[in-house]
Amino acid sequence: xxxxGNERRPENIVLGTxxxxxxxxxxxxxxxxxxxxxxxxxxxxNSSATRYDADRFxxxxxxxxxxxxxxxxxxxxxxxxGKRLRVLYDQMAEPRWVISMGACxxxxxxxxxxxxxxxxxxxxxxxxxxxxxxxxxxxxxLQALLLLRDKVADPDMRxxxxxxMEADFDVLAEPGKDGREHL
Amino acid sequence: xxxSTVLDTVLTNPAVGSSPTGLVxxxxxxxxxxxxxQHPATHGVLQIVLGIDGERVTSATPHIGFLHRNHExxxxxxxxxxxxxxxxxxxxxxxxxxxxxxxLAIEELSGIEVPERAKYIRTAxxxxxxxxxxxxxxxxxxxxxxxxxxxxxxxxxxxxxxDIIEKTAGARLLPNYYTFGGVRRDIHPLxxxxxxxxxxxxxxxxxxxxxxxxxxxxxxxxxxxxxxxNAATAINHGITGPNLRxxxxxxxxxxxxxxxxxxxxxxxxxxxxxxxxxxxxxVRFEEFYQSLSLIRxxxxxxxxxxAFKGKGRVKIEEYQQRYKAVExxxxxxxxxxxxDGGTGPYRSKHRSPSFTNLQVIPDLFIGQKFADVIAILxxxxxxxxxxxx
Numbered sequence: 394x395x396x397x398g399n400e401r402r403p404e405n406i407v408l409g410t411x412x413x414x415x416x417x418x419x420x421x422x423x424x425x426x427x428x429x430x431x432x433x434x435x436x437x438x439n440s441s442a443t444r445y446d447a448d449r450f451x452x453x454x455x456x457x458x459x460x461x462x463x464x465x466x467x468x469x470x471x472x473x474x475g476k477r478l479r480v481l482y483d484q485m486a487e488p489r490w491v492i493s494m495g496a497c498x499x500x501x502x503x504x505x506x507x508x509x510x511x512x513x514x515x516x517x518x519x520x521x522x523x524x525x526x527x528x529x530x531x532x533x534x535l536q537a538l539l540l541l542r543d544k545v546a547d548p549d550m551r552x553x554x555x556x557x558m559e560a561d562f563d564v565l566a567e568p569g570k571d572g573r574e575h576l
Numbered sequence: 577x578x579x580s581t582v583l584d585t586v587l588t589n590p591a592v593g594s595s596p597t598g599l600v601x602x603x604x605x606x607x608x609x610x611x612x613x614q615h616p617a618t619h620g621v622l623q624i625v626l627g628i629d630g631e632r633v634t635s636a637t638p639h640i641g642f643l644h645r646n647h648e649x650x651x652x653x654x655x656x657x658x659x660x661x662x663x664x665x666x667x668x669x670x671x672x673x674x675x676x677x678x679x680l681a682i683e684e685l686s687g688i689e690v691p692e693r694a695k696y697i698r699t700a701x702x703x704x705x706x707x708x709x710x711x712x713x714x715x716x717x718x719x720x721x722x723x724x725x726x727x728x729x730x731x732x733x734x735x736x737x738x739d740i741i742e743k744t745a746g747a748r749l750l751p752n753y754y755t756f757g758g759v760r761r762d763i764h765p766l767x768x769x770x771x772x773x774x775x776x777x778x779x780x781x782x783x784x785x786x787x788x789x790x791x792x793x794x795x796x797x798x799x800x801x802x803x804x805x806n807a808a809t810a811i812n813h814g815i816t817g818p819n820l821r822x823x824x825x826x827x828x829x830x831x832x833x834x835x836x837x838x839x840x841x842x843x844x845x846x847x848x849x850x851x852x853x854x855x856x857x858x859v860r861f862e863e864f865y866q867s868l869s870l871i872r873x874x875x876x877x878x879x880x881x882x883a884f885k886g887k888g889r890v891k892i893e894e895y896q897q898r899y900k901a902v903e904x905x906x907x908x909x910x911x912x913x914x915x916d917g918g919t920g921p922y923r924s925k926h927r928s929p930s931f932t933n934l935q936v937i938p939d940l941f942i943g944q945k946f947a948d949v950i951a952i953l954x955x956x957x958x959x960x961x962x963x964x965x
Contacts, residue, residue: 427616431643431961432668434620435712435749442715442731456616474621474642477613497645503662506653507646528668528749 419462419488420546422451423538426461428481431468433495433528440531452538458484463541464518465534469497471509475517482518490545492537493520496527503527606634609946613642617720617950620960624937624953628946636941636949638934643964651924656682656756656890659921663911664750666928667962670709672701672741673904675754677911678924680835681900682756685915688888690836694758696878699837700771701741701753702902703867703874707778708737709905710860710867717857717954718789721798726788733781740770757886768875775868775875782864790857799853803940803952806851813939814932817907818859819956823851829903841873853955860957893917906930906957928962 429437441447441454455461458481470478482489493514496502501512514520521544524537612623621642627635647666651659663678664671676698683690715730738748744763745751753760789795805815807823820827828845830838846862848855892915901910907929916922933956940952 426614428614429616429619430621431645432665432750435668438716439731439735443728444732444735458614469643469645471642471644473644474613477642481614503665504645504650507650509644509646530748 416546420542422453423462423490423542423545424453424455424460425463425465425492425538426458426481426485427454427456428464429467430470430474431497433467433498436528436531437465437467437494437534440534445531445535447535447538450535450538450542458482459486461485462488463490463492463538465492465494466498466514466518466520467494469502469504470511470514470517471507472511473509475511478514479517490521490541491518492522492524492534492541494524494534494537495529496525499523499525605629611949613639617954618960619716619954619958622934622958622960622963624941624949626941626946626949631945631947633941633944633946633949636938638937640934640960640963643960645964647965648924648926651921653920655920659924660755661750661752664752665961666926666965667709667904667906667909667930667959668750669712669959670705670905671750672705672745672753673709673902673909675752676702676835677900677902677909678913679754679756680902681898681911681913682890682892684900685892685896685898685913686756686888686890688757688890689886690758691883691886692837693879693882694884694886695837696874697759697763697767697884698754699841700871700874700878701744702836703870704737704740704771704774706867706905707864708734708741710864711737713860713905713954713957714785714789717957718795720950720954721795723788723795726785729781729785729788733778736774736777740767740774743767743770755885756890757888758884760885762884768878771871772875775871778864779868782861786861790854790861795857796854798948798951799857799955801852801854802948803853803944803955804851805856805936805940809936809939810851813936815907815936816932817903817905817929818863819856819907819933821845821847822855822859824849829901829908833901835900835902837874837877840877841870843870853951856955856957895922901927904929906959906962907933926962926965928965930958930960930962931965934958934963 439445441452464482464485493499497504498514501510504510505512511517522537522541524533526533607628609626609628610623611626612618613621623639623642625637625639626633647662651662659678660675663674666674711730711734715727718726741751742748744767745753805819805823807825810820810823810825816827824847826845826847831845843866846859846866848859894917895915897912897914899910899912901908908927909929910927912925913921914923937953937956941949944952
């Protein structure tokens with residue numbers, strides 16, 4: 394981490410940019426949005442419950458998008474939910490991050506062939522960390538949260554305003570009009 | 577008569593607008609409140625449009641389909657064996673239970689015999705899954721009612737049960753363990769011992785849960801006399817499972833249409849008369865004890881040696897169909913399979929308990945206080961993966 398690393402002086406003076414300090418602060422208390430969708434949501438609950446305890450890393454679930462920093466997409470997103478998911482994402486205050494949890498959110502998973510399933514949530518919102526698995530274990534989600542923490546704290550990967558991806562609403566079109574093969 | 581006119585009448589002539597008790601009867605405009613799809617108490621992605629008049633609910637319209645992922649259509653394009661993992665993902669809280677009705681139907685259609693030992697393994701895990709499922713209900717329901725601690729306790733003990741499933745099947749949540757003719761691989765040597773240790777431990781913590789929940793005055797104040805569901809309404813709506821038994825109807829497929837090892841096991845159907853949210857919670861608590869007793873009977877009676885999987889392969893030659901149902905944690909879980917002689921099901925239709933249990937929600941909500949809506953919804957215990965499929 395640049396803030397604490399390269400410019401340390403013997404007089405206990407630390408030199409760095411304000412961005413580094415802000416990013417360090419942001420990375421230490423990231424609040425995910427309580428938005429359970431499918432099977433992965435049960436493992437998401439597990440990861441913040443007794444044995445795995447994500448609270449110790451500062452990940453504390455908030456019920457409203459206005460107070461949340463991270464959206465964990467924990468399950469299959471279909472066309473009906475996709476519009477709501479984008480609305481929720483837009484309601485979150487910037488800077489905001491997205492974790493795609495599980496095979497369904499990554500690319501459609503076992504339901505990829507279905508007529509109503511969006512092939513990956515990254516068609517609708519930009520994704521920072523992908524977690525593989527069906528469903529991923531709570532440890533895998535914790536690792537993703539810690540990876541995201543490092544990403545936020547690292548000045549080389551810091552959030553750049555104005556690079557948000559636009560949603561591709563074509564994927565939410567009616568079955569048969571979305572230009573792909575499905576059952 | 578508009579509100580201002582009512583108010584004028586009351587102000588000018590107090591006798592007109594006042595009731596015999598002396599309280600002024602007034603009516604405000606109906607307000608529409610959206611509950612969900614992103615709401616921590618809807619247990620997934622359910623939207624309910626509520627009409628509110630003051631504190632009373634006047635209308636309730638559930639909107640489903642936010643998790644519709646084409647289970648039935650995709651299953652038509654899979655072979656019989658490939659369908660099983662999809663069944664896990666329907667009611668993901670009790671994954672193993674979902675596999676059983678389909679497997680029973682295919683076993684019956686293609687004449688596969690199940691060894692005695694496999695039946696007991698299946699039944700023990702089936703009841704363990706009921707404990708896991710009711711623990712999720714306990715944690716999330718109390719979370720909805722505003723208590724955080726029971727959630728942590730419930731998930732602490734649920735992990736111990738998941739460990740047994742993981743050690744046996746290889747996966748913790750969606751195990752894909754049952755198969756045609758038995759189970760997919762043999763149990764490990766300490767399986768029955770681990771199950772017994774879990775039962776001994778879990779029996780000691782149920783009173784702790786009860787002290788925190790059904791015996792606690794706050795919980796009783798939130799749930800007693802809330803969300804009445806009488807037997808006639810329940811039967812008319814096709815409600816099954818703990819919700820029906822809490823209304824006084826002794827309906828339990830483990831007794832009425834026994835499958836696997838249930839004919840050899842000894843248990844009574846738990847019923848309560850009241851039919852309110854408290855009774856539904858109480859039935860689930862009694863089922864904790866019942867499941868532990870059934871697991872213990874399986875440990876005692878299961879043969880210690882023998883095959884874990886019967887011989888025979890899936891072969892359904894001409895057009896045949898079968899409906900099989902089991903008593904899952906939420907009620908009657910059925911599957912209708914039709915075969916046209918191919919390698920996979922021609923049609924596979926699921927009868928999921930959560931979907932039918934959800935139908936009664938408008939009846940339960942209308943007339944209740946707005947603050948009780950969450951207490952009623954949580955006591956019905958739905959899983960949206962199963963509702964939308």
